[in-house]
Amino acid sequence: MNLRGIHHVSAITANAKNNYRFYTEVLGLRLVKKTINQDDPSVYHLFYADEQGNPGTDFTFFEIPNAGHTYAGNSSISTTALRVPDDQSLEYWIDRLDSYNVDHDGITEQYGRKLISFRDPEDQRLALVSDEKNNGVAGGTPWDKSPVPNEKGIVGLGPVTLTVKDPEPTFNVLTDLLTFKQTGSYSSTEGNQEDVLVFETGEGGTGAEVHLKIQPDLPRERPGRGSVHHVAFRVDNEEELAVWRDRVKEARIPNSGLVDRFYFKSLYFREPNGILFELATDGPGFTTDEDPDHLGETLALPPFFENQRDEIEAKLKPLDTKGPHS
Template identity: 50%
Template sequence: MTSLNLTGIHHLTAVSADIRENKRFYTQDLGMRLVKRSVNQDDVSAYHLFYADAVGTPGTDLTFFDWPVPRERRGNHTVTRTALRVRDAASLSYWHERLAALKVPHGEIIERDGRATLDFEDHEGQRLALVEDGGAGDAPVPWDASPVPAEHQIRGLGPITMTVPNLRNTDLVLQRVMNLRPVRQYPDPESPAHTVHVYEMGDGGPHAELHVAVRPDLPPAHPGAGGVHHVAFRTPTEEQYHAWTEHFRHFGLQTSGEVDRYYFRSLYFREPNGILYEIATDGPGFGVDEDMTTLGEKVILPPRFEARREQIVAGLKPID
């Protein structure tokens, strides 16, 4: 059982109630590539948009469900900040100027947990941060058509911060079930009397960290636009993916069972504070059903939905 190890953050999925502006913000302001324009496979009335590097490298995907819901009410029991990695101090300075020029709500460049960090929010209050990673993690593929110069483009996800009222049972699952390692702590930037606990997976580094803020003083969050639906962790092979299924069964933990998302294989479960986790395979990837040069330009449906294409596409709102 102990040989199973996750290698990093795979993707993070959030919620938008303004998907047209969402596409504009993430592709034009943040310069990420829309690598898959698809639908929520459990609710085909909603888009599922994937923003990433040029080819959708695992670990670079920030994705959104398109649901007409009110704004999230902030609190605990949820993911509370999604960090996006950039290479160095020059990139952070570039982004500080860029966000100011675009009138994107943002803070100042500060040091947090030993790394230079720049907090900001999208138009729906999605809490984001840019973090200097010094070149850690898999090398992303720059997108030639991005409005952001290649050297300053977003390199991927991580670390991800979640907030819980009580650490004990979450810690048990992270360490004993998921084989994450507790490595350090730091004061919560929003409430320094409280602590953020850092866990790492794989070889470590910002792309392979989960930060757990313990905030019993907060009410439970209420899901909504500007909030996070789930966070996914990388498993490198189909063999390990199947082994995780047996691993959870061994611990008596309830999961979704194995789910084929066509672009990767998924396994979902909730950690003890109710936050939805996913374990996802690195492959087969986004090039399995369209040319890499035209990723994201048209609605792509997994094969099982193709017979309903006309009906499904008619129910989607235009976003270009």
């Protein structure tokens, strides 16, 4: 029983309006769901993805208006990669990032792939990674109304980097519990010893990798705006998720039990270094309650929140997501 790859990554923003502008207008992603943080219905939860919000393409944000500055460090999800079709696409993205004054490091190479490391306006640590050599999990399909040409567009989530002080406990959870396999390693700085371990699951490739970066001298990260809350991995269905729940329980790792997020079912737990993992089912998906042509345009609430709609909407700051591309 293998996980199928990365399902989604959820991060923190202090400003939903600015976040929406950057991820749709600059990065060209589609807002496929404007909903609420189910654990705190007073704030937005925004989902950006490909044309339909396919699993493996979702980059989501909780709006926490009073979120402070992130102090980067250990026990963190320190980089989220976004896949683009090929090396040539990166040339397009250099020009695009420059035109929007986005802070980036140019085209470099990591683990045999070309990529661009960059930051969003809240210093979210990101990378655009080329899928030119990818032979693993297939990417999604960019939205045809995106401001970015389809042949250059982001097709999903790439490798997620975890930064830890001691790799052994996380290594054990990834391999012994979650059945990832270590497939390689590389150096995070030119000329230094290899300090990043690479793991993959399922079909492997850019959409199914976790990179474990070892930084023994860093303090623990203090999260805020621009930090990542959790990473989720793909599970086929609810029946399989129940088996995973039992595996986690047998490993004596505290967990949330099965949680109904309406668009998918979830299981949450923290690995020993304190990083929050989620296992999430591929379905039923984001078109279950909205017309595929009009995803994300209005506030979507799961049925178990619908009777609170008036109260919820009264607390949320209005956010126009019909935008120029819808």
